Amino acid sequence: MNNNWFRRLLLSYLPVFFIVTTILFFIFFQVFNEQNRREALKANEFLASQVTQYLDNSLRSIDFKVLREILTNPNLKNYFSVSGSDDVYAGIQAVQVVDELKIEYPLIDSIYLVRYGDGTVFSNGKAVPIEEFPDADFIADSRSRDEQKWAGARAFRAFPSQATEQVITIVRSVGNGKGLVVTNVDLSTLRKSIMQMYDPEFTFVNIFNRSGGNLWDSSMPGGGAASTKTTSGEVFSEFTSSYSGWKVQTGLNNGKIVKWTLQFYNIWFAFAVVVVLIGVVWVIYVTRRNYKPIQQIVTLIQTVSSQKQSGLGYGKENEFRFIHTTLERMIDQTRQYQEEHEENLILQKKMFFQELLEGTRDFTSTELTAEMKKFKLPELEHRWAVMVIEMDRYDTFVTEYHHQDQSLLKFVLSSILQESARHEGTEVWAEWISDQRLYAILWIPEMEQAEETEHRLLAGYLDRIDQYLNFTVTIGVGRVAVDIRGLRASLKEAVHALEYKAVLGINRIIPCSDVPNSTNDVYEFLKTISLLVQAMRLSDDVWEKHFERLFEQISESVLSRQEIMNTIQLLFQHYNREFAELPREYQESWAAIFTPLLPRLEGWETLDDLRELCWEGFRELALQMQTLHCSRKHRSHILEIRKYIEEHYNNPDLSLNYLSDLFDINPKYLSKLFKDEIGEKFVDLLISHRIEKAKLLMQETDKAIQEISEEVGYTNYNSFNRAFKNVVGVAPSDYRKAM
Template structure:
C-alpha cells in the first residue's frame, strides 16, 4: 500500500503548525511591546504631569508676584504717577522693584515698565521713548488688546546691539491702565530647568502654546521649522512616539512626552537573536512531534482503508446495503446542514440591518477601533462609499416628540421616521453627494454626510440642509432641528464632529426649533452665576414674603438665561440652583410651609425633564410658583401679626439710619413683647432683627463708598453707627474686609 495518506496528513499538519508558530511569534512580540509601552506610558504620564505642574507653579508664581507688586507696591505706583524730570527718584525705586523680582524668581530674564503718560519705556535702569525701544511693536500690540496670561515664544532684545533671545512674556496693566509691566522669561533657562527632570537620550518633552506652536521652536508650528538648532529637536520629536499629553489649566499650553524610538528598537533587538534561536529549536521539536503524531494517527486510517478493502471484497448485495445505509446517513446529514445553512442565511439577511446600525454607532461613538483594512471591508460589505475624503456629522432631532407619539400609532411612527431618513438621502442625491443615516434613538437620527473637496462644499451643505427642512415642512406635519458638526478628514475628526453636533443641539432650548444649528454658529454662553444668584435670591425672598414683585424677579431670571444663551444642561443647572435656594429657605420656615412646597414641586420635578424650549420650562415653573404663591399667601394671611411684621420691616427699611433703633425700641413703638417680636422675625422673615438691620446699613455704606468721596467716619454715622469701631467690625463680618480696604479695591 502506498503512503499517500501519510503524506497528505503530514502536508496538512505542517502549514497549521507554521501558522500557529507565526501567530505565537507575533503575540509574543506584541505582548512584549505592549508591556514596554504601558510602562513607558505610566512614566511619561508622570513626567508630563510634573512638567505641567512645574510650568504652572513657576509661571503662576511670577504672574501673581507681578500682579501683587502692581497692586501693593507704592514705589511702582509712584513711578507710573510721575513723568519727565520728576521720575528720577521714582526710576531708582522702580529699579529696586525690578531687581527684587529677578532675585526672587531666577527664571525672569528681564522686566521693563511702559508709561503711557510720556510714552517711555524703563528698562535696565534707563528710560527711552517707546518708538526707540526694540520691543516697541510688541508694546503697541499689547496696548491694543486685552490682557493675556503668557505670550510666547517670541524674540526679545533690550538693546538694538544685543542678540535677540527667545522668551515668553507676561503683560499686566498697571496704575489703572496708565502703563504696562512686562516680564520676560528666557526659554533657554526654562528648558534647562525642565530637562533636569528627564534624560533627553531616552525621552523627549515638547511644549506647545495656545496657537499650537512649539515653545522650543520659536513658537512656530513644527512643520515650519526647517533648519538650525530647532531642526534637531524637531527630528527627535518626529522620530519618537508621543506617550502622554497634558494641557495646562492655567496657561493653556500643551505638554507632550514620549520615548525616542531608536532606543526602544535597540533594546528589543538585543533579545531578538536569543529568542530566534529558542524559537527555531521549538520549531524543530514541533516538526518532529508532527511527524510522530502523523505516523500514529495514520494507523487507524490504514485500518479503515483495510476494512473498506475487505468489505469491498464481499458480496455485492451486502456491499450495496452497506453503501446505501452510509450514503443515506451522509445524504440526510448534508440535507440537514444545507437547511441549517439556508436558515442561517435568512437570519443573516434579517440581522444585516442591525449589524449595519451597530457598525455605524461603533464608527461614530468610538466604542471600537477599526484598522484601515477592517474599515474598508465593512464599508464594502454594507455597500457604502469609502471614507476617503471629507465628511460631516448631522444629528436630526424631532421637535415635540411627545406630541408626535400621542398623535401617531407605533407603526405610523416607524413609517414617518423612515420617510425622514429617505428625504435626507434624496436631498443628498439632489446635491450630487451621499449620506448614511441611522436612527440611534427614538428621537435622534444620526447621519454622515460626504462632502466633495471643492471650495463650495460648505455652500452645498447649507443648500442640502435647507432643502431638507423645506421638504419636511412641505410633506410632514412636524418639524426637526439639525445639529451640524465640523468637517472631518479621519475617524477621530468624525467622532469629534458627532460631539460637536450633539453639543450644538444643546442650544436648541434658547435658539428655537425647526432650524439648522452649525457648531460654528453656537454663541458663547455668558454664564454670570453671580447675577443668577442675585436674581434667585431676590425671587426666593419675595416669594417667602408673599411680595407680588416675585413675578418680576421670575421674568428677569428667564430673561437673563435667554440673554446668556445657555445650553440645556446649563439651564437645568440654573433651575436646580433655584430649587436648592427654595429648599434651604423653606427649611427654616414652619412645617406647613415645607409641606406646601413639597406638595407642589414633588409632582412638578418629573415634568421638568421633558421640556424642549426655554418657553416650555418657563411655563412649567411659572405654573408651580403661582400655585405656591397663592397657598403661601393663604397661610401667611392666617398667621397672627403678619401685618405687624410687614409694617415693622417697612419701618426698619425707612429708619435703619436711626442709631437708637433696636428690638426694645420697636417693641415699645409697636407694643409687642421683645421676645415674641424676635420670634416673629425668625418665623416670618427667616432672619434675625440684628442681621436685617446690619444688612441694610452695610449695603447703604457700600453704596456711599462707591458713589461719593465722603470719609468713612462720616459714612458710618450717616448709616446709623455712632461708634466707628462697631461699624468697622460689622462691615468686616458682612463683606469680609475692612471699609478702607473695600474702598481701595473699588
C-alpha cells in the first residue's frame, strides 16, 4: 500500500487542535472580561446607590428632626421668644435641646442658634454678638437666601482660637424672622461612615455638591467648582440625590488589582503557548506510535486475505477502509454465529427440561451428567422438588399488558425466583413450558429440612412479587425426590395441587401434602341440583337458596377444578332435560343466556369467580322465566276480553272501567295489556269494530242510519257520525250514497 497515513493523521490532528485551542482562548478571555466588567458595574452601581441612600437618609433625618424641634419644642420656642440675653433659664433649656440632637445624631458637629431680636448667637452655652461670631459672614449670607438646602463643604470654627473644620450645613429659620437654627455636620465623620462600605484601596467614591465641588476636597473651603475626576480611575456608576441634589460617583482605582490581572493574563498566555507546543509534540508522537500497529494490522490482514482470496485487489484501498471492511465482515459472522448458538442453546435447554420432567426420554447416568454440564446446571446428586407457578388472573394480565411487556414480566418472575433461591443458598432451574405456568426444579441441600427450605424460599418469592409486581401467582409444590422417577412424580403432584386452587384460593403456596381428600357426595349434589332446577322451572324465588347451597356443598367438599366442572356440567344437563319439556320460548331463553356463558366458564380461577358467572346467568334466566309466565297468563286474559268485545260491542256501557270490573283487572294495567298484546288502545279497538259492523249493515240492509247507530252501540247519533267520519273519512250518509 502506497498511502502514507502518518502525514494524513498528522495533518488531520494539527489544524483541528490549533483551531479549537484558539477558539477556546478567545471565548475564555472574552467571557472572563465581560463577566468582570458586568460584575464591576453591578458592584459599583450597588455601592453608589447605597452611598446615595445613606446620605439621603442621614441628612434628611437630621433636617427633619431639627425642623420638628423648631415647630414643636416649647423650650426652643421660648428661647427665640425672649428678647434679651439675660434669661439664663431659657439658654439652659436651649442647650438641652442642642445636646439631645447631637447625642441622637453623632454626625452633627455643632449647632448654634441665631436670635435676631437681640442680635446674638448662642453656641456651646455662650451668647455672643453676631458680628463677633466667626461664622458671621455665613449667617448674613443665609439670612438673605430664601431656599434652605444643605450647603456644600465649608470651613467652620465656633471660636477664633478653635481649629477650622470641614462641615456641611443646613440652615432653618425660626418663626417669622425671629432667628436661625444652623446645624453643622462633620465632613470627616461622614466620610469615615461612608468609607466603611468599600475598600478605598480598590474603589473610590466621590461626592459633588450642586456647584460641582468635591466634598472630600478640603482645599476648597467654599465648595466651589472642581474637576469631577479627583481620584484616578474609571467612573463606573453615578447617582444624583433627589433630596440634596448632590452627585455620587464610584469606580475602580488603577491599583494592585489591575496590575495583578495583567500579570495573570501574561502568565496565562505564556502557559497557553507552552501547552500548545506540548500538544503539537504530543500529537506527532502519538501519531507516529499509533501508525505502527495500524501498519502491522494492515499487513497481517492483507497477507491472510491474499491467501484466501487472491483474486481480490485490496492493494489500492486505503488502510482504514480495508480494515473496516474486513472487521465488519468478521463481526457480522461472529454475531450471527453467537445468536444462533445462544438461540439453539436456549431451545435445547428447554427441550432437555421437558424431557427430564415429562419422561419422554430415558437418560443414562453419563448422558444426564453431560447434559447438566453442558447447560451449566448443578448435578442431580442430592434432593429436588418440582414447583409449578401459575399466574393468577391470566386473562386480565393478557388484556392489560402488551406482548413485549408480558415477555418482560415473565422474565422478571423467573429472575425473582432464581434470586430468592440464591438468597437461601440453593439453586433453581425454571422454564416457561406454557403461557401461564412456570415450571421449576429446586435443589435442596442434604443438611436442611426440605419443607422449611421450600417455605422460606417461596414465602420470600411471594413477598417480592407482591412488592414489585401488580399481579399474583399461586404455587403448587410436589414431594421431594431423590431420583428421576421421583422427580417426574413430583411434577404430577405439583400440577395436581394446583387443581385445588379454585377452592383453597389464589396467591398462596399449595404443597401436595396439604391437598385434602375430596368428599364428593354425588347423591347430595343431585338432590340440590334437582331442587334448583324445579324451583327455576316454577319461577319460585327459592331457587336462590338452592343455588347458594350447591356452591356451599362444593366448597365444603373441597373439590378439584375438574370435579367442580363435572358438577357444573351435571347441573347444565339437568337444565337441558327439564327445559326440553317446556314450550319453545322457554328453550330459546335458556339457549340465549347459557350459550355465550359456556366459553366464559373455561376462564374462571376461583370458586367465587365461577359462582359469580353462574349467578349472572341464572338470575337473568329467572327474570325471563317470570316474564314468560306472566305473559302467558296475561295473554289468556286479553284473548278472553277481546272475544267479549267482539260479542258485546253494541253495549253502550262497554268501557275500560266496565271490563276491569268484569274481569277484576286494574284499568291502567288493562290498558297496558291492550297496547302490549294487541298493539292498539281499547278505545281504538272498540270504535274500529263498531264502525266495521255499521259499514256492513249499511251495505246489506236498508235500515236507517240512526237505527244502525243504536244497533252498533251509539246512543248519540252525533257521536256515531263523528266516529264514522274519523275512521272512514266521510260521513255515514255520504258513504251509503257512494255504496
